[in-house]
Amino acid sequence: MLKIYHSKGTRALRVIWVCEELGVPYEIVPVDFSPEYRAKAEWRAMNPVGKVPAMTDGDMKMFESCAMMQYVLDRYGEGRLQPAKDNPTYAHYLQWCWFAESTFARPLGEIVNHRREFKPELDDVVAEMKRRATLSLNALDQALVDRPFLLGNEFSAADISNGYTIRAYRRLVTEDLPSNADAYFNRLTSMPSYERTVAADEAT
Ligand SMILES: N[C@@H](CCC(=O)N[C@@H](CS)C(=O)NCC(=O)O)C(=O)O
Incomplete structure (x- = not known):
């Protein structure tokens, strides 16, 4: 499991x-998010930089x-939620999955880290990070101009990856999204698998 x-x-x-979308069984192990716990050797053995999350599958341990998402897809997905490697959309599947974390989530994470370390926060720093995140949000908005999902009509894990980041953007920058991104976020968050995800998160 x-x-x-x-x-x-x-x-x-x-x-x-x-996991909810694929129907793959999983167990959530709650992690104490305090900096003190995350600095402990016990947690560093799970995530060497003291961040959350991590995952195990039997003897396999990763962060x-x-x-982690890609591991679940490749091991248990039976081809669902991602295009085949020889499909022309595969390159863009990779692009948008990586974009969600490497580019879009990065300035949002810096806002959170900055606010934790600097009190009062430095307004110019936060404004610059919001500007960078908005550049990414606008790139998504443009990509969605003629399609319901990032790869076209097919919902994929690239949408899950970016759906999480838009959720963070709404919390940290603004809930006022441009029209394509707004419709996309509503589309994603009305999916039953998203509702089950939120319920599982709430119960953590
Ligand atoms: N690229 C990593 C980022 C992990 C990350 O930044 N996690 C946040 C919580 S969502 C965290 O642990 N922040 C605490 C910190 O950076 O000190 C991933 O996608 O797992």
Whole structure:
């Protein structure tokens, strides 16, 4: 059984959502998100930089939410939620999965880290990170101009990956999204698998 080490509201939501969509059984192991616990050797053995999440599958232990998501897809997905490697959309599947964490989530994470370390926060720093995140949000909005999902008509894990990041954007920057991104977010969050994910997160 997959064990997903998770703190409420954080990035393992992506992996939980993938499991919910695929119907793959999993167990959530709640993690104390305090900096003190995350600095302990016990947690560093799960995630060497003291971040959340991590995951185990039997003897296998790993961290990085998008890699965890991809592991579940490749091992248990039976081809669902991602195009085949020889499909022309595969390159863009990879692009949007990585974009969600490497580019879009990065300035959002910096806002959270900055607010934790600097009190009062430095307004210019936060404004610059919001500007960078908005650039990414606008790129998604443009990509969605002629399609319901990032790869076209097919919902994929690239949407799950970015859906999590838009959720963070709405919390940290603004709920006022441009029209394509707004319709997309509503489409994603009205899916039953998303509702089950939120319920699982709430119960953590
Ligand atoms: N790229 C990593 C980022 C992990 C990450 O930043 N996790 C956040 C919670 S969502 C965290 O642990 N933040 C605490 C910190 O950075 O000190 C992933 O996708 O798993």
